[in-house]
Amino acid sequence: MPATAQDTRRSYGIIGGLGPLASADVFFKLMQAMAAGGDIEQADVIFEQHPFRQSRGDGLASTATTERKLYVFDMIRDFEKRGVGAVVLPCFLSHTFIDELRANTALPIVDMMAALAGHVRREYPHATRIGVLASDYTRESGLFERYFPAPAFEVIHARAVDGVNPVAEAVYGADGIKRGHLGDRPLQLLAQAARDLAAQGAQVILPGLTEVALAAHAIGALPAPLVDSNRVYARSVAEGRREAAAKPFKVGVVGGVGPAATVDFMQKIVRNTPAARDQEHIKVHVEQNPQIPDRTENLIGHGPDPTIALYATCKKLEDGGADLIAIPCNTAHAYVERMQSSLAIPIVNMLTVTVQSIRRRFPELKQVGLLATSGTLGSGVYQRALEEQGLRQLAPSPAAQERVMEAIYGREGVKAGHTEGRCQDDIRAGLDDLARQGAQVVILGCTELPLLLPFAELRLGDASVVLVDPTDTLARRCVEMAGMAGG
Template sequence: MITQHPKTRLGIIGGLGALAGVDVYFKLVRSLAREGISEDYELFFEQHPFDGNENSGGEKPNLNARKLYIFDMIRQFEKHHVESVLVPCFISHTFIRELQTEITTPIVSIMDALRFHLKEQFAGACHIGVLASDYVKSKKLFENTFSGGDITLSYPDDAIQTDCVMHAIYGDQGIKAGNLRGAAVDLLHQACVHLLDRGADVIVSGATDIAIVADLLRSRGIPIVDTNQVYVDYALRNREKPLPRSFKIGVVGGVGPAATVDFMNKIIHNTSASRDQDHIKIIVEHNPKIPDRTANLIGDGEDPTIALYAACKRLEDNDAALIAIPCNTAHAYVKRIQAHLAIPIVNMLDETVAYIRQQFAAGVKVGLLATSGTIASRVYHEAADGQAFELLVPDDIHQARVMHAIYGEEGIKAGYTDGTCRDDLMAALLHLVQRGATVIVLGCTELPLLLKQDLAFPVAGSHIALLDPTTILARSCVARSDISSQQHGSVMLVS
């Protein structure tokens, strides 16, 4: 049997402008053929019209369309599992960081390629003359790349920059207009001579359009770097690794709706942040149409397994690092779907049991206030199996009052947080305390809308611990975030 090695997939974004993109694609295909490795690569080249080329090289261009165009193109490439992307445009490299923070497919840096090439070609100090657009020059792309090293930079003076460089690229008879010989090359030659006279050792084409005519300028004796070829060579030499995904919590929401909002608030409250950017990314699949879990577990209600799994898959497809389900009863279905997911569901029940084990002495009696579906499924009992505490549930009369507090006409799911629902819940809570419970788990995510976590909650002349599993889950999700990869500061738990 012949084993076929997977091909390296490279994407090239065309249209930035059009001729430069084609030039990079041509030089890439040519290099692959010369090195005899064409069969090892699969190339994806796409070019579409977009509104953003007019005056794009000026000092104050509107680059919004260009940014969104590149982002959309990379997302298209990701569907084909492209491993890295070439963006043949110096203007676009001024905002590569903005793009790269939102995608995991690495963008091959044309500036890294130039730095690598110049280091190879010039072992010591080097003075380069840069031919670039006004915008690239104003954004100090080259200064930011080569600062602190042995490379010094020169640009043409203002008159040469305007009359020669910009006109050669963007003028009516310029390269972007399809004129690859004649006046455009003459103007660039004049600019190159000007830079060489100012002491440049080599000319760098800081615009991919100029690189198209690098060979013609060389034929005139100009020592110019063809940055398009340098870019291609670097991409083939350096296989980029996928970037780590920024940490994102995926939430299966809508089960129930108010509990989802409550859970998100708890994530935010338990994240130490001084500005918006310090918070953790959250993506919510809010689907209140997921069939009722309790109705399925204790009756003949529709099975919610597929709906829960579909929600989890959508979160997985949207780059969530983990999944949180702020619904105790839904955890009866976690084992059914976890094996079919590539990311973990943080089990709220397991986290709650672990919290009890860590915070309370062995032998403590723990009362559980939850839906009849949660109790009938015994998911909390399974999570607590083998633990050094006793789990208590209400008797039938008081369990009916818990269900009425949640599902009644004036229950929590109907939007009430006081009155009959509170009376019913407190009666069930007191019933468990009278049976010896000193810790009460609010085992339905609607209940913390009425009672908050409190380790010294007053009941019948004494104090008990009220535990909110959604608070415990939120803190666990925050703790699991990859703090070291956060771009702005640390993320810490609030006690």
């Protein structure tokens, strides 16, 4: 099928305000590059600029760096919401923390330094001594050394004059370029710094401040070529659409159904993740919504329908960049099928993965006991999942089921925060009933029940019953899927 006009359009967001004049220069040169390539009618370009308190780049304090980081990140978030395809960041200082930005956005950021390094390699293939006109902060960050690494290259910086960096003075001084001056004083300082670089053996000179590129055409003849980095960057942007940056795998969790079970599930994700340090754990987005109507009350015919509340919570996770959704609530799975077709990401079905896990562990098993809410039992969701694996569901007798519900919902039940006392007696009554029916494996089919029965196996008289925790199985599956995706 041929591409439509909409398919071929590209969109860019230019972050202005960090160097208003230089950012505008990049915008102008981008328009020139697109016009020259015949692409200007196939691109949407947003130039966004907000007031930003500037600090001298030659003595930038950590607080000022943080302000800059937050300003840039907020602009990127705004571009994400507006559907921008790629970010243009015309600021050398901001490229010192580009990796931090990329780790927290899926939007591609067109790398100005990579464009500059590629230009030097193409246009000056024999240049190994790279002169840089930069602020002290950018110099000390080692930004240029990362893109022009030793031993293939040697990066040379302009020397201070009477303790003053002439490049910073030309840009940030009282009559500097940032103040709108392109008179004799800043041009003389930049020419002086460029000649110093050439004297040190620089074969090509690169700006380390976008304002330097703004003045490049007016500096005059120099012993070594001075690259217009703004033009190089603009041409790189105009070359085409960038691929979205790889983002960490994110598990979305519908929380609050119930709150204690959500915390328990999170602990199981952490416990099942093979990680040696914090950064190796999985990214998780929990949307804690205890106001979702009670699922059991709805399924037994008395309570409001929780479908919209569940779906709205899932959509928030989807909008937040989750790659999958986990719902640590057995009863809520009665609503999964009706929601899944309207979601772009999968809900990992806790019931299905649990029953599949049981079948793998116990290939000869014929029947499985189920401790769950009356809503889950009445919905038949576990019964259908078990039958698909050739297993028969065993449920407590009506009298025993009343005690199971009391263990979960009673005044002294687990949802009220109790894990000892009467709730233990009630849940053991349900287990005893299943064991008398011949259950050797029992699913803890309510996510609060592992809080009452935190065992893998339990002895009931002469019988031994294996207890299966669906939330642990779900956590393991989420960790497995994250690993398969490289998250």
